[in-house]
Amino acid sequence: AQSVTQPDIHITVSEGASLExxxxxxYGATPYLFWYVQSPGQGLQLxxxxxxxxxxxxxxxxxxxxxxxxxxxxxxxxxxxxxSDAAEYFCAVxxxxxGSQGNLIFGKGTKLSVKP
Amino acid sequence: xxxxxxxxxxLFRKEGQNVTLSCEQNLNHDAMYWYRQDPGQxxxxxxxxxxxNDFQKGDIAEGYSVSREKKESFPLxxxxxxxxxxxxxxxxxxxxxxxxxxxxxxxxxxRLTVL
Numbered sequence: 001a002q003s004v005t006q007p008d009i010h011i012t013v014s015e016g017a018s019l020e021x022x023x024x025x026x027y028g029a030t031p032y033l034f035w036y037v038q039s040p041g042q043g044l045q046l047x048x049x050x051x052x053x054x055x056x057x058x059x060x061x062x063x064x065x066x067x068x069x070x071x072x073x074x075x076x077x078x079x080x081x082x083x084s085d086a087a088e089y090f091c092a093v094x095x096x097x098x099g100s101q102g103n104l105i106f107g108k109g110t111k112l113s114v115k116p
Numbered sequence: 117x118x119x120x121x122x123x124x125x126x127l128f129r130k131e132g133q134n135v136t137l138s139c140e141q142n143l144n145h146d147a148m149y150w151y152r153q154d155p156g157q158x159x160x161x162x163x164x165x166x167x168x169n170d171f172q173k174g175d176i177a178e179g180y181s182v183s184r185e186k187k188e189s190f191p192l193x194x195x196x197x198x199x200x201x202x203x204x205x206x207x208x209x210x211x212x213x214x215x216x217x218x219x220x221x222x223x224x225x226x227r228l229t230v231l
Contacts, residue, residue: 043206103164107158
């Protein structure tokens with residue numbers, strides 16, 4: 001079955017520290033992978049996406065993610081966290097199947113808190 | 117600026133009432149989606165539409181209905197048959213990228229509370 005797992009429900013980091021949010025997926029074909037961010041009471045904003053090619057992808061706000069096929073992972077990283085990064089982060093996987101099989105599957109999210 | 121507009125932002129409903137959430141997009145996207153978000157549950161797909169006058173059930177369609185009479189609009193009705201409608205509802209749209217992947221753009225959401 002297709003699924004996305006974000007093992008960490010809540011993470012707290014100090015401002016200026018590095019960050020890594022984990023994402024593991026199960027998908028029957030070549031996956032398209034996404035990270036979205038959501039501020040409280042708001043919609044989701046796309047941070048970055050991976051379709052093919054270079055397995056290290058750069059996104060907005062200084063975020064990057066690395067696709068590791070052997071580990072079925074797509075972890076999100078940031079070298080130095082800012083207080084404004086406090087939000088909830090969602091990993092999603094999709095494909096180029098037609099119809100419903102192409103729809104995105106979302107993880108349950110990781111809430112990031114930032115300590116001053 | 118192009119985007120997705122959801123209204124109302126907050127909505128209160130009495131038990132037994134139907135309510136309709138509006139979603140309008142000016143991105144010229146073909147596909148539109150409705151998701152429900154509950155704390156700790158991520159996003160769950162309610163309905164989606166890939167073309168005007170056609171829509172399909174998602175994973176949790178029971179108690180919901182939609183229409184797609186115009187490309188720009190995809191309203192969601194939460195009926196009295198939905199047993200636990202209090203949630204945050206997100207509308208999204210997409211158009212296939214050259215790779216075939218659907219990249220979703222989201223609205224700001226509507227929070228429905230049943231009193």
